[in-house]
Amino acid sequence: MKRYFDIYRSMMKLSILEQWQYPVANYFYMIGMIAEPVIYMVVWSTVAMQQGGAVGGYTPAEFAAYYIVWTLVRNMNVVFTPYGWEWRIREGQLSMSLMRPFHPIHTDVAYFAGWKIVVIILWLPLAFALTLIFKPDLNPTFVEIVVFFFAIWFAYLIRTMTLSLIGMVTFWTTRVSALFELYFAAELILSGRLVPLSLMPEWIQNFAWFFPFRWAFGFPIESLVGNMTTNELLTGLGMQIAWIVVGLIFVNIMWKFAIRKFSAVGG
Amino acid sequence: MSSVISLQKLAKHYQVPEREAGLKAAAKGLFKRQYKNVKAVDEISFEIQSGEVVGFLGPNGAGKTTTLKMLSGLLHPTSGSASVLDFEPAARSHDFLRQITLVMGNRNQLSWDLPALDSFDLQRAIYSIPTDEFKKIRDEFIEILELKDLVQKPIRNLSLGERMKMEIVGALLHKPKILFLDEPTLGLDVTMQKRIRTFIAEYNQRYDATVLLTSHYMADVEALCKRIIVIHHGKLLFDGNLSQLAEKFSAFKTIGFTLDNSNVDLTQFGEIVSTDGSRVVMRVPKEKTSAITSRLLNDLAVEDLTVEAAPIEDVIESVFAVKKEAVS
Numbered sequence: 001m002k003r004y005f006d007i008y009r010s011m012m013k014l015s016i017l018e019q020w021q022y023p024v025a026n027y028f029y030m031i032g033m034i035a036e037p038v039i040y041m042v043v044w045s046t047v048a049m050q051q052g053g054a055v056g057g058y059t060p061a062e063f064a065a066y067y068i069v070w071t072l073v074r075n076m077n078v079v080f081t082p083y084g085w086e087w088r089i090r091e092g093q094l095s096m097s098l099m100r101p102f103h104p105i106h107t108d109v110a111y112f113a114g115w116k117i118v119v120i121i122l123w124l125p126l127a128f129a130l131t132l133i134f135k136p137d138l139n140p141t142f143v144e145i146v147v148f149f150f151a152i153w154f155a156y157l158i159r160t161m162t163l164s165l166i167g168m169v170t171f172w173t174t175r176v177s178a179l180f181e182l183y184f185a186a187e188l189i190l191s192g193r194l195v196p197l198s199l200m201p202e203w204i205q206n207f208a209w210f211f212p213f214r215w216a217f218g219f220p221i222e223s224l225v226g227n228m229t230t231n232e233l234l235t236g237l238g239m240q241i242a243w244i245v246v247g248l249i250f251v252n253i254m255w256k257f258a259i260r261k262f263s264a265v266g267g
Numbered sequence: 268m269s270s271v272i273s274l275q276k277l278a279k280h281y282q283v284p285e286r287e288a289g290l291k292a293a294a295k296g297l298f299k300r301q302y303k304n305v306k307a308v309d310e311i312s313f314e315i316q317s318g319e320v321v322g323f324l325g326p327n328g329a330g331k332t333t334t335l336k337m338l339s340g341l342l343h344p345t346s347g348s349a350s351v352l353d354f355e356p357a358a359r360s361h362d363f364l365r366q367i368t369l370v371m372g373n374r375n376q377l378s379w380d381l382p383a384l385d386s387f388d389l390q391r392a393i394y395s396i397p398t399d400e401f402k403k404i405r406d407e408f409i410e411i412l413e414l415k416d417l418v419q420k421p422i423r424n425l426s427l428g429e430r431m432k433m434e435i436v437g438a439l440l441h442k443p444k445i446l447f448l449d450e451p452t453l454g455l456d457v458t459m460q461k462r463i464r465t466f467i468a469e470y471n472q473r474y475d476a477t478v479l480l481t482s483h484y485m486a487d488v489e490a491l492c493k494r495i496i497v498i499h500h501g502k503l504l505f506d507g508n509l510s511q512l513a514e515k516f517s518a519f520k521t522i523g524f525t526l527d528n529s530n531v532d533l534t535q536f537g538e539i540v541s542t543d544g545s546r547v548v549m550r551v552p553k554e555k556t557s558a559i560t561s562r563l564l565n566d567l568a569v570e571d572l573t574v575e576a577a578p579i580e581d582v583i584e585s586v587f588a589v590k591k592e593a594v595s
Contacts, residue, residue, distance in 0.1 A: 003395050010392035014378055014385055021380045021421075096376040098341055100393055101364035259359070260343050263281065 007102065008110045015114025026122055033074060034126065037067040040195070041134060056199040061137035065225045066196055068130045069138075073220050074193070075119045076152045079160045080108040082180040085167025090174060094262070105251060109160055116156065140224050147233045151220035154240035158216040161247025168251075171258035186211070192218025198226075212243045271445065271477050272315040272338065276347035278501075279308040279333050307333040309501035310347060320471050320478040322492035326587055330501040331481040332371075335447045338479070339369040351445060365394060368443040372453030375422075375434055382419045383433040387440060394441035401440065408436045412466055428459030435463065439470060446470075448480045452487055464490045485579040497586055504586060513576040516585045520556045521575045523548045527568040536563060550577070 019026060045060035053059060058066070088094045097104040130136075140148070166183055170176045188194050190204070191213035197205050208214040219236045222228060228236070282302045286292045308330040315321055325331050336342040338349055340356035340363065349356055354363035377386040391401040409415055412432045422430055435451065448467070452460040464487055471478055471491075482488055488495060488509070495512060497505040505512055522537070526545050533539055536559050537551035551559045556574060563569050576582075 003392075006392040006395070007389075010389045014381065014389055017385055018378055018380050092374070095336070095341055095369075095371070096374055098359070099339065099364060099367075099369050099376075101361040102393070262342065 004102070004106070007106065008113070011107060011110035012114030012117070015111045016117055019115050019118040023118075023122070026118060030071075030075065030119070030122060030126060034071055034130070037070045037074070038130075040070075041067040044195070056196070058196065058199070059137065061135060062225065064130075064134035065136035065138040066221055068127055068134065068136050069221045069224050070193070071127065071130070072120070072123055073152060073155060073217060075123060076116060076156045076220075077159050077216060078115075078119075079112055079156065079163050080167070081163055082167040082170065082176045085164070086170045086174070086176050089170045089262070098259075098262075103255070105160075105164055105255075108164070109157070112160070113156070138225060143230060143233065144224055144228075147237060148220060148224040150237060151223050151240065154237065154244060155216040155220045158212050158240060158243045158247060161244065161251055162212050162216070164251055165247070165254060168254050168258045171261040187213045187217070190214060191216065192221060196222075212247070215240045215243050269317055270314040271317045271352055272479065273350045274314070274334075274338075274347070275312050275349075276310040277308060277312070277334070277337060277344050277349050278306065278310045278346045279330075279337060279342060280345040281305045281307055306501045308337070308344075308498075311498060311501070311503045312347075313496055313503065313506055315477055315479065317477055318471070318475045319494060320468075320480065320491050322488035322495040323479055323481045323498070324488065324495055324583060325481075325498040325504075329498045331498060332449055333501075334498070335369065335449050335479065335481065339367055339447050340364065341369075365441065366443055367445040367447065368438040368441075369447045370435060370438045370449065370451050372431065372450035375430065377422050377430075377433055377437050379423050380421055382421055383414075383437065384418050386422075386433075386437055387418075390437055390440045396441055404440060404442065405436070408439065408466075411469065412436060412462065428455045431455060431459070432463065432466075435466065442474055444474070444476055446476055446478045446480075448478060448482075450482055451480070452482060452484055457486075460484060460486065461490075467491060485583070489579055497583070499587055509579065510576070512586070513579070513582045517577040517582045518553055518585065519550045519577045519581070520553050521548060521550055521577055522556070522560060522563070522572065523575070524563060524572040525570040527570070531567060 041063055044055065044058070044063045048055040048058060048060050048063065088097075094104065097107055100107070162183070163180075166176060166179055169179060189200075190208040190211050191197075192208075197208055197214060197218045200208075208218070215236070219240065223233055223236060281304070283305050284296075284300055285303045286296045286301060311330075311334065323331050323334070333342065337344050338351055338356055340359040343357045352363065352366055354360055356363065377383055387401075387405055390396070391398070396404075409418055412435070414429070414432055414436065417425060417429055417433070422433060425433065431451065439446075446467070451467070452463050455463070467478060467480075468491055470476055478491070480487065480491060492509070494508050495505070496503065497512070505515070507515075521540065524547055526547060533547060533549065537549045537555075540548045540550050542548075560572065560574060563572065577585075
């Protein structure tokens, strides 16, 4: 355990140092990412105002709160993508990771966790600017803040597991982009990314409960901006942990078969 | 000495899709794919003793890298078995991975954007090297490879040779017992190649490490390896020492000499390889070496005559040529 702690600490440090080499690039990346929620925010605020000040219970200020928190959760959702898996398998870059005496997924988790630290620091001034412009209605309680803290890291782990599973398909197919696009489409609708899930038809909300998307995106946002009961908050965290455990089990099972298919293409 | 690497009829076959060029063939391939079975490594067997430095030679596509990858646990063999330090490599046990290293001339594991010192610290954590021991060995390697002025520069700002030296330091910090080196001097200039060779030799001596080395530079092989293994089309062609290889496969020897009078027709003695002023290098059939040497000494005013085995590059070329003739 101590050894893994040391590996994670060292890998996160390396990642932070690497990302600080390119703060401007990171900033431009984040600003580009903010365009999406700002469009959603403006559209839904306009709809809300035209419908007498609220839509589905959300006022423009509540939409602002939802989508400003969205920007942080979206950044926490950035993980090693299936495209990355495709690249490293096709180019033989996985070989060097496989020589290390631990599962390569630890490298991904630790590296991107280090990146998140940089992202959170860079996000703070952006969030401040968005707050000044859009004046969100955000009054979280202490419990909500604590739950949110854990929820965004759990969301990061859930998405790491799901995208690693898709990425590992590359061991068989060499290309996985089509599958990832399919995943992305489902995620857009069932996660709360496109629109808060509470604005979706009830059957979609019920459907979303049984997939990981909501727990990796919508739930962390709602835990901070929604008025969830303590029971709902704990259930949400429980669902997140359950998805992490399920993801870990599947990643391990799939890895055992996948590694036998590794042909170190391209080197 | 005990055997630390053992291969018994180790094989790796690939199913490679193949089709004719063009749209028609591509459309046909959608319904019926054709595959070709490629035997990258074809039932090779050998053993390597602890502390040996073995050159693993063969032309491009011979199966050298595939064999190294099977021995380091990256690839699962199709058939046969391999044992490294009494571990089955494909099982990828963490205890096994802690005791080996694989250096590939065209791959890197150090962070591109950071000074090597930061990446070295990650190696310390990965291999649980005690801090004092880590600092000692790191500084020692840095000194031997003369890297002191470079370890604080980002890797991206280093030359190819400097980067390779850093990669080798990073790969050896955990003091592996087995080194799989795949073209470690690829693309480097002569000075840099020599420095890396010296370092590998020193590491082998100091830690009694076993080294399996592939290289297209025969200078690497001559300087480091007493024993060489040659493979071609996945099959083992030769396993023995360098002199045996020359003896077995080279049909020629090289005679070098200096002449007082350069206006002599030398073609009657053998094939002239090069002339540099009065210095001549000539290639002669191996069985006629003694007779031609006598004739040269008797008939001409010769100084400084030397007889040498053919250069190793020529010998290796002969090995592959012999095999090609045997196959065709």
